Amino acid sequence: MTMTETGTSLWPIEVSPTESPVSAEQRAAILADPGFGRSFTDHLVRATWTVDAGWHDARLEAYGPLMLDPATNSLHYGQAIFEGLKAYRHADGSIKTFRPMQNAERFANSARRLAMAELPSELFLGSIEALVRQDRDWVPSGQEKSLYLRPFMISTEVGLGVRPANRYEYLLIASPAGAYFPRGLMPVSVWISDDYVRAAPGGTGEAKCAGNYAASLVAQAEAAAHGCDQVVWLDAIERRWIEEMGGMNLYFVLGSGDGARLLTPQLTGTLLPGITRSSLLQVASDLGIRAEEGRISVDDWREGCANGEITETFACGTAAVITPVGEVKSRTSGAWSVGASGTGPVTARLRQALLDIQTGAAPDTHNWLHTIC
Numbered sequence: 001m002t003m004t005e006t007g008t009s010l011w012p013i014e015v016s017p018t019e020s021p022v023s024a025e026q027r028a029a030i031l032a033d034p035g036f037g038r039s040f041t042d043h044l045v046r047a048t049w050t051v052d053a054g055w056h057d058a059r060l061e062a063y064g065p066l067m068l069d070p071a072t073n074s075l076h077y078g079q080a081i082f083e084g085l086k087a088y089r090h091a092d093g094s095i096k097t098f099r100p101m102q103n104a105e106r107f108a109n110s111a112r113r114l115a116m117a118e119l120p121s122e123l124f125l126g127s128i129e130a131l132v133r134q135d136r137d138w139v140p141s142g143q144e145k146s147l148y149l150r151p152f153m154i155s156t157e158v159g160l161g162v163r164p165a166n167r168y169e170y171l172l173i174a175s176p177a178g179a180y181f182p183r184g185l186m187p188v189s190v191w192i193s194d195d196y197v198r199a200a201p202g203g204t205g206e207a208k209c210a211g212n213y214a215a216s217l218v219a220q221a222e223a224a225a226h227g228c229d230q231v232v233w234l235d236a237i238e239r240r241w242i243e244e245m246g247g248m249n250l251y252f253v254l255g256s257g258d259g260a261r262l263l264t265p266q267l268t269g270t271l272l273p274g275i276t277r278s279s280l281l282q283v284a285s286d287l288g289i290r291a292e293e294g295r296i297s298v299d300d301w302r303e304g305c306a307n308g309e310i311t312e313t314f315a316c317g318t319a320a321v322i323t324p325v326g327e328v329k330s331r332t333s334g335a336w337s338v339g340a341s342g343t344g345p346v347t348a349r350l351r352q353a354l355l356d357i358q359t360g361a362a363p364d365t366h367n368w369l370h371t372i373c
């Protein structure tokens, strides 16, 4: 095993570069306007787990289709988990990722919840280092551009028996990503889902698993039918407490100016513990903004917006960093606006502060950046 400067030992990965990489001109055209999740780099990393051999055969090879037996059990029973993180090109040419060990840890937690084999963090981090090094020319430079990394794992045992599989495949793919809001930050409108729930106590809400997303799509379609961009999920028991928005966590700004403070729904076991969410608790405190985790109901949100106590609301996650919420609609609670139109000052300040750390414009005082090359 090789050691990085941080002392983490990395899993050895056999490198077999593709014979037919995308041409430099074609790559430049893609990087000029990458969008999100549309194009993929020349390579992927994969590794296999079996009962007998554990994790083995970790290799980097050409990006391409998988060949799966139709009876592969993840296709039927959904043992499938994923992660999402970004690599940034800094002004000095170096390439860094943001808190990758947090993703490694959450990936292992997701695996445990779905009775899958846990991926060692040395292999998680080793795969990221190998792929980003190999495909470093795919990391875009420029404002809010990055290489989005998508680690995922599926069960690959063949057969229709319902039980934890005896074979898993880990894969890492990478996709260049542009600014999430190419025309500037636009507040989203949200539909509070009174009828569908994302996660219930004892369920898989805390795991980043494919099934959570499958179960969310009908509510997302309902939101769209009501003219809203995103769904806001409530707790499954009382259908009253706000949990999160689509694939992002939520923050509420109470008060304004020097008295502004932040509230984010506490992690009850049914919310996805976002790394952006936890980073913002720290960034807020660094900026002298009081931030706490607690409970907030739909009534609190509506009344707080009406009486001016709630001045801003935003969602946060790796893909979009921070997205302001502008309009709220619900079948049972009516419709209302959050604060003034546009992006509120606290939302904008936190977004810039976090982006500055991620892109190297501000000092990395918490050692969140991991240099790859």
Ligand SMILES: *Cc1c(COP(=O)(O)O)cnc(C)c1O
Residues within 6 Å of the ligand: 084, 208, 244, 246, 247, 248, 249, 272, 273, 274, 275, 276, 277, 316, 317, 318, 319
């Ligand atoms: C991934 C995800 C988030 C955000 O997590 P980050 O680590 O901040 O990217 C929030 N909610 C859900 C449901 C998610 O899947």
